[in-house]
Amino acid sequence: MWGDKRYHTLDWELKKTFGQKVIKLSLDGGFTCPNRDGTLGTRGCIFCGEEGSGDFASSPTLPLSAQIEQQKRFLATKWPKGKYLAYFQNFTNTYGPAQYLDALYREALAGEGIVGLAIATRPDCLPGDVLDVLAHYAEETYLWVELGLQTIHSSSAQFIRRGFDLECFTRSVGELTRRSIRVVVHLIFGLLGETREDYLETVRFVAGLGVWGVKLHLLHIQRDTDLYHVYQEKPFPLLGRDEYISIICDALELLPPEVVIHRLTGDGNRKLLEGPRWSLDKLRVLSGIDQELRNRDSMQGKSSQP
Numbered sequence: 001m002w003g004d005k006r007y008h009t010l011d012w013e014l015k016k017t018f019g020q021k022v023i024k025l026s027l028d029g030g031f032t033c034p035n036r037d038g039t040l041g042t043r044g045c046i047f048c049g050e051e052g053s054g055d056f057a058s059s060p061t062l063p064l065s066a067q068i069e070q071q072k073r074f075l076a077t078k079w080p081k082g083k084y085l086a087y088f089q090n091f092t093n094t095y096g097p098a099q100y101l102d103a104l105y106r107e108a109l110a111g112e113g114i115v116g117l118a119i120a121t122r123p124d125c126l127p128g129d130v131l132d133v134l135a136h137y138a139e140e141t142y143l144w145v146e147l148g149l150q151t152i153h154s155s156s157a158q159f160i161r162r163g164f165d166l167e168c169f170t171r172s173v174g175e176l177t178r179r180s181i182r183v184v185v186h187l188i189f190g191l192l193g194e195t196r197e198d199y200l201e202t203v204r205f206v207a208g209l210g211v212w213g214v215k216l217h218l219l220h221i222q223r224d225t226d227l228y229h230v231y232q233e234k235p236f237p238l239l240g241r242d243e244y245i246s247i248i249c250d251a252l253e254l255l256p257p258e259v260v261i262h263r264l265t266g267d268g269n270r271k272l273l274e275g276p277r278w279s280l281d282k283l284r285v286l287s288g289i290d291q292e293l294r295n296r297d298s299m300q301g302k303s304s305q306p
């Protein structure tokens with residue numbers, strides 16, 4: 001159904017839509033986050049490093065056009081040709097005045113070969129005028145908005161210092177989908193105190209929301225985070241590779257076939273990652289997931305509710 005995979009990959013979805021490979025360019029719009037600037041807190045989410053939540057983003061000191069060219073050059077050895085999505089990943093990319101956001105997104109779309117926008121944010125940073133800007137771009141271009149839910153369980157949400165409740169998240173998903181804006185939800189497996197059934201309860205909840213995509217992450221203990229200090233003081237069990245693979249396959253079975261899978265494991269920072277170190281071998285994790293789905297003779301959506 002999805003090329004050589006048993007789940008609905010983003011790569012497959014974008015090739016189907018654009019007829020060729022589409023590459024994400026990680027851009028930095030110079031944002032901060034209410035969980036860091038003192039509005040809600042100063043330390044951020046417990047797992048969030050000093051550089052925010054993005055991987056490989058360009059420097060915010062460069063103008064956007066220079067960031068776009070830099071990212072294209074950086075990725076050219078792997079993908080010399082392709083179309084591009086401007087990906088605002090780091091920190092909270094709707095945390096600013098609507099006019100500023102509008103100008104920033106427009107500038108990104110003006111880059112050569114850019115066919116759409118991907119914007120990562122928080123559900124409590126989507127006021128009406130920002131939703132209007134996003135709705136405008138959803139009509140004009142290919143757009144998705146990413147929200148970091150991580151878990152539906154309130155004790156874990158407090159532990160990670162997420163700073164918004166489930167009601168806020170659900171309301172924002174409703175506001176976005178009502179405006180035909182694609183929504184991608186981030187979840188983390190391996191949070192302290194959660195069990196396999198807790199992760200899967202979160203997945204069932206998200207599966208019922210009608211979102212467009214999901215990003216599934218393993219909890220990383222990174223040395224530049226508060227979580228590392230918690231872990232140092234009182235180490236707690238981290239997920240093992242086989243256990244993680246098995247949980248991911250359970251999650252895929254619960255997600256409807258139309259949900260686009262953006263990620264099944266994170267890119268840990270090799271220098272900063274305390275654990276689980278096995279996650280650095282991403283290919284082994286991904287091939288383990290393929291193998292486990294074959295062993296089960298299973299696929300995404302096998303156990304999803306119609």
Ligand code: SF4
Pocket residue numbers: 033034035036043044045048049052053090091092122148
């Ligand atoms: S909301 Fe995102 S950017 Fe802000 S502190 Fe949490 S993980 Fe970091």
